[in-house]
């Protein structure tokens with residue numbers, strides 16, 4: 001049985017087949033590179049992206065010479081990333097399929113980041129496992145960036161049973177049928193609590209209006225406690 005948080009696989013396939021365009025656009029979010037620089041991450045540091053989607057952030061960082069691996073649960077997303085990586089002349093083998101909730105890579109990283117993935121996780125156990133992945137895969141002095149949709153005040157939670165249902169959406173001036181995906185927005189206090197319950201500490205938490213595809217997001221900079 002498919003999990004509700006796999007609905008992006010259907011959405012990517014539908015958007016790519018109907019438009020041959022990236023659902024999330026081509027632009028990267030500058031926040032990631034700003035924070036890599038803030039924490040002194042260099043070309044020798046190991047970086048992992050969790051839930052990279054169509055790969056706009058990882059491909060940009062690979063082009064800039066960073067040592068990035070990028071993963072997503074959606075095979076269609078990873079197919080798209082590899083195709084674009086080849087077009088951009090960066091290493092396509094850096095992209096791989098991975099469910100962050102059930103995988104242990106037996107490897108630790110200097111820096112792990114995730115853009116707009118945690119808000120897809122509606123069930124608390126799934127959210128707890130997401131943060132646990134960061135805890136288990138960060139080096140002792142490693143840093144993590146967890147970006148979630150929302151302003152930290154408004155809360156919202158979709159019914160996981162609604163995931164995959166087809167809905168008509170306007171995309172690039174064209175009406176297309178795409179799968180509904182899940183969403184949970186939490187308060188700033190809830191976000192900090194769930195991160196800290198996983199054995200991580202929040203170094204900084206800010207609102208950010210520059211994340212590609214989202215009006216406003218919370219950006220948590222984290223490390224091991």
Ligand SMILES: C[S@@+](CC[C@H](N)C(=O)[O-])C[C@H]1O[C@@H](n2cnc3c(N)ncnc32)[C@H](O)[C@@H]1O
Pocket residue numbers: 005006008009024050051052053054055071072073074077098099100101114115116117120213
């Ligand atoms: C809103 S999209 C964001 C994609 C990309 N980070 C971006 O900024 O465009 C959420 C992504 O999380 C991925 N995702 C959801 N659940 C996941 C899981 N359990 N493990 C890995 N990726 C997951 C989806 O497949 C989708 O690509």
